[in-house]
Amino acid sequence: MxxxxxxxxxxxxxxxxxxxxxVGDIAEDLDLDVKQLSIRSFRIVSRPRxxxxxxxxxxxxxxVKDRIDREEICGLSLSCVLSLDGLLQNPLxxxxxxxxxxxxxxxxxxxxxxxxxxxxxxxxxPGSRFPLESAYDSDIGTNAVQTYELHxxxxxxxxxxxxxxxxxxxxxxxxxxxxTESSHSLTLIAKDGGVPVRSGVSQxxxxxxxxxDNAPVFxxxxxxxxxxxxxxxxxxxxxxxxADLDDGPNGEIxxxxxxxxxxxxxxxxxxxxxxxxxxxxxxxxxEANKVFEITVQAVDRGSEAMSGHxxxxxxxxxxxxxxxxxxxxxxxxxxxxDAPIGTLVALFxxxxxxxxRYGQVQCQISNKLPFKxxxxxxxxxxxxxxxxxxxxxxxxxxxxxxxxxxxxxPLISEKTVRVDVSDINDNAPRFTQSSYTANxxxxxxxxxxxxxxTAFDPDVGLNALLKYCIxxxxxxxxxxxxxxxxxxxxxxxxAQRTFDYEELKNFxxxxxxxxxxxxxxxxxxxxxxxILDQNDNVPVIVQPKAEFGATAIETISRxxxxxxxxxxxxxxxxxxxxxxxxxxxxxxxSNHNLFTISPDTGEIWTIRxxxxxxxNKQSLMIVVKDNGTPSLSATxxxxxxxxxxxxxxxxxxxxxxxxxxxxxxxxxxxxIALGAISIIFLVILIFLAVMVRKNRNxxxxxxxxxxxxxxxxxxxxxxGLQKASQELQIPPNYVEVFGGDPLSQRFRYETCSTLQSTxxxxxxxxPSRSSTDKYYFQNMSIRKxxxxxxxxxxxxxxxxxxxxxxx
Numbered sequence: 001m002x003x004x005x006x007x008x009x010x011x012x013x014x015x016x017x018x019x020x021x022x023v024g025d026i027a028e029d030l031d032l033d034v035k036q037l038s039i040r041s042f043r044i045v046s047r048p049r050x051x052x053x054x055x056x057x058x059x060x061x062x063x064v065k066d067r068i069d070r071e072e073i074c075g076l077s078l079s080c081v082l083s084l085d086g087l088l089q090n091p092l093x094x095x096x097x098x099x100x101x102x103x104x105x106x107x108x109x110x111x112x113x114x115x116x117x118x119x120x121x122x123x124x125x126p127g128s129r130f131p132l133e134s135a136y137d138s139d140i141g142t143n144a145v146q147t148y149e150l151h152x153x154x155x156x157x158x159x160x161x162x163x164x165x166x167x168x169x170x171x172x173x174x175x176x177x178x179x180t181e182s183s184h185s186l187t188l189i190a191k192d193g194g195v196p197v198r199s200g201v202s203q204x205x206x207x208x209x210x211x212x213d214n215a216p217v218f219x220x221x222x223x224x225x226x227x228x229x230x231x232x233x234x235x236x237x238x239x240x241x242x243a244d245l246d247d248g249p250n251g252e253i254x255x256x257x258x259x260x261x262x263x264x265x266x267x268x269x270x271x272x273x274x275x276x277x278x279x280x281x282x283x284x285x286x287e288a289n290k291v292f293e294i295t296v297q298a299v300d301r302g303s304e305a306m307s308g309h310x311x312x313x314x315x316x317x318x319x320x321x322x323x324x325x326x327x328x329x330x331x332x333x334x335x336x337x338d339a340p341i342g343t344l345v346a347l348f349x350x351x352x353x354x355x356x357r358y359g360q361v362q363c364q365i366s367n368k369l370p371f372k373x374x375x376x377x378x379x380x381x382x383x384x385x386x387x388x389x390x391x392x393x394x395x396x397x398x399x400x401x402x403x404x405x406x407x408x409x410p411l412i413s414e415k416t417v418r419v420d421v422s423d424i425n426d427n428a429p430r431f432t433q434s435s436y437t438a439n440x441x442x443x444x445x446x447x448x449x450x451x452x453x454t455a456f457d458p459d460v461g462l463n464a465l466l467k468y469c470i471x472x473x474x475x476x477x478x479x480x481x482x483x484x485x486x487x488x489x490x491x492x493x494x495a496q497r498t499f500d501y502e503e504l505k506n507f508x509x510x511x512x513x514x515x516x517x518x519x520x521x522x523x524x525x526x527x528x529x530x531i532l533d534q535n536d537n538v539p540v541i542v543q544p545k546a547e548f549g550a551t552a553i554e555t556i557s558r559x560x561x562x563x564x565x566x567x568x569x570x571x572x573x574x575x576x577x578x579x580x581x582x583x584x585x586x587x588x589x590s591n592h593n594l595f596t597i598s599p600d601t602g603e604i605w606t607i608r609x610x611x612x613x614x615x616n617k618q619s620l621m622i623v624v625k626d627n628g629t630p631s632l633s634a635t636x637x638x639x640x641x642x643x644x645x646x647x648x649x650x651x652x653x654x655x656x657x658x659x660x661x662x663x664x665x666x667x668x669x670x671x672i673a674l675g676a677i678s679i680i681f682l683v684i685l686i687f688l689a690v691m692v693r694k695n696r697n698x699x700x701x702x703x704x705x706x707x708x709x710x711x712x713x714x715x716x717x718x719x720g721l722q723k724a725s726q727e728l729q730i731p732p733n734y735v736e737v738f739g740g741d742p743l744s745q746r747f748r749y750e751t752c753s754t755l756q757s758t759x760x761x762x763x764x765x766x767p768s769r770s771s772t773d774k775y776y777f778q779n780m781s782i783r784k785x786x787x788x789x790x791x792x793x794x795x796x797x798x799x800x801x802x803x804x805x806x807x
Contacts, residue, residue: 008096014104015070027060034060045085070101071138105143105194109135111202119207121304122178130170133259135190135200142193151187178208215306216242216253216298223312229286230319240276242298250302258295265292286318287353320358320407326415334422337391346383350403363403391421392458425463425517429455431525441532442501451493455513463517471510480509501533535628537574541636551637558610558642569602571624579628588621616642
């Protein structure tokens with residue numbers, strides 16, 4: 001029944017009830033709805049003992065689960081109570097339950113021996129007392145041994161000594177006479193007080209002996225000894241010393257444990273038969289037995305042996321020899337990482353078998369864990385969530401519980417509780433890079449894998465199952481899915497069309513990864529696809545313009561000097577980078593030592609003079625190659641038409657240019673003439689400077705008039721070979737006889753006549769200037785200008801000669 005004062009439920013049942021027997025209606029006694037028992041996971045928790053009782057959650061009835069033997073559970077203890085705990089969860093509540101086990105008379109008294117032999121001297125006087133062996137009954141109270149009876153006889157009566165244990169004593173009523181009757185047979189009956197009464201019988205054989213009239217005597221009839229439970233085997237407990245006034249064998253004493261000494265005491269203690277020393281022979285345990293009653297008998301060696309008896313009470317003192325016991329009573333299979341603070345993770349009970357302060361237990365766990373201990377329930381501890389959990393940081397905790405008693409030194413017990421943290425979808429998937437760049441070679445195959453993006457999610461299970469997709473967008477007004485697709489499982493990108501670098505160089509789109517959690521989380525990333533150029537475009541020759549298929553016609557003068565630019569081939573390539581780097585070469589030539597070409601610029605130069613024996617038409621096949629792999633090329637054939645081969649004017653000029661030797665007189669005259677011309681030129685410059693200051697416009701007109709008169713044409717470009725073949729050797733001190741700069745885009749060959757002027761123009765491509773120009777500008781001070789008139793019968797040809805001497 002429920003005891004509101006004590007705060008517990010107490011039931012009383014007899015032992016040896018059948019399995020399933022009714023004990024009590026626990027639902028009614030706790031004032032609980034029967035349905036709440038299952039919902040709140042009600043259960044019976046036994047304190048460290050076997051589970052004898054259980055509860056039917058459907059009816060709320062407390063039932064017998066296992067055989068209950070009071071003698072096995074409590075031994076000879078007068079009170080036998082099973083201490084249980086009724087445990088309710090959500091919220092957690094504990095109900096202490098006490099079940100008293102009532103003894104029934106299921107055991108009859110028994111004697112350790114069914115027959116005893118006692119020798120009594122015939123000199124024993126009436127009234128002599130002889131202790132007999134007590135019967136043993138496992139029951140207690142009235143069901144234990146209550147009385148002893150002796151069958152009637154002429155010499156002995158029975159006296160029962162009262163106390164905690166009734167002890168039968170045989171009392172001599174009449175004097176014995178061995179010669180008359182040497183032995184007697186008695187029947188001793190032990191009876192308990194149960195209903196029905198149970199009894200045990202033992203036969204006593206009395207042997208009458210001749211006189212040994214002094215029995216051994218102990219100084220005291222009772223002794224008390226206190227010893228610690230941790231005494232080692234062989235340790236002395238007490239030495240008993242009985243005295244016998246007889247001499248000789250009648251005075252020699254032999255010690256032994258009396259018949260009233262329990263079997264347990266005989267297993268733990270032994271006595272030396274000669275010295276009377278009692279020693280420990282077994283392992284003592286305070287928690288099993290706190291006190292022992294040892295009866296000792298001293299018998300002399302007389303022909304008619306006499307004996308003396310005493311009782312030794314051995315009190316066991318508790319020591320701290322039992323570590324705390326930790327019993328786990330409740331454990332959650334897994335704790336969600338979003339569990340609120342204070343959530344119960346596990347419940348355990350900590351007890352200690354020792355007594356007093358040795359039985360006081362304190363438990364703790366590491367303060368580095370996100371859990372704490374709640375000790376608000378007596379002897380129970382709850383492991384509660386103290387700090388927020390994060391499965392991605394720690395998915396498993398091994399909570400080490402350390403319990404210690406108050407001994408010195410304390411004894412410690414440890415138990416590890418494993419706590420699994422279950423996942424929630426609290427992490428969005430993340431890409432391995434903040435953005436991706438995919439390089440794709442043009443002319444790719446449709447459906448080919450071109451790139452892959454990767455994301456990860458620190459969650460687990462469905463929360464980490466990822467799906468990839470491409471967000472809707474347009475590239476050049478066309479949906480992105482016509483350009484590229486993605487494998488939703490792996491993140492591999494596939495081309496949906498063949499890319500052309502010349503049409504599309506790059507495009508940008510957004511990819512998304514979504515997990516399978518509820519609700520799902522997603523992340524986006526930018527992916528830039530760069531189309532790489534492939535050498536798939538042939539160089540295109542844009543200059544000179546082909547007139548007949550792949551043939552162009554150009555005109556040059558036979559008087560052109562070595563190192564003169566006569567033409568330029570220009571080409572373009574739609575590719576980029578190395579694929580668009582072009583090089584020029586002469587693949588085939590009608591005269592292999594007459595022309596060369598710059599491999600970088602495509603400029604064609606003369607290597608030597610064009611001689612009369614050279615053909616009037618020269619053919620050059622020019623090859624233009626790019627730097628791709630494999631290389632692509634284009635060709636053009638240039639037909640060079642040579643003019644002016646037999647005219648007198650050009651022959652005289654050629655003879656003049658090719659004259660290798662000058663006489664001494666002619667050289668001296670030239671020096672004088674050049675000096676005079678220089679003086680005149682200097683005077684003219686001074687005059688012009690003065691005129692400029694007075695009248696700039698007049699000065700300009702005079703300067704133009706003078707320049708027109710002299711038929712001068714100023715050039716500021718490099719004369720000679722630019723970017724020609726390295727094999728070309730320019731002879732020192734060569735003379736350019738024709739007017740104009742051979743590096744300019746146009747070469748002019750002019751003839752002035754009093755009757756008629758004839759003008760020829762040769763126009764190749766303009767080359768780029770090089771650093772060589774600076775060298776020639778620095779030597780402008782040695783330039784000599786003059787006008788020479790060559791008269792013939794029909795015409796006069798003025799030539800502007802520009803003479804340079806290269807040292």
